Amino acid sequence: MILNELHPGERGRVTGIVGGRRLQQKLALRGIAEGCTLTMVSSSCGPIAVEFRGNTVALGRCMAHHIQIVQVE
Template structure:
């Protein structure tokens, strides 16, 4: 299974699971990122920097540690 932080800018995906537990899952749900949600990777900053996603009309920035905890499936 791929994780969010492994995606390249421009790739589209769908959230499969969040692996670090219910507290993180709730936090991500509150900002619009939950299992089943589709998104586009906008930017993946170098040196373990944040990733930026487009989810609907919103942009979401996530730290690399959180992005490592989100399992995704790629969309074509």
């Protein structure tokens, strides 16, 4: 499953990032890496907003498409 498939309020744990070193670095600078749990805030038009560790981060849809997750309750 990819991050784009979550609905607002659902949570997912990052299991992998499919992309080059540059993408992984950009996500790491935002604090997103394998093992972190994200909560979808907004997935309507425009950027995707996710929350983790008390912070809200906006990601472009293309960037979010490369984040593999497993849904958690």
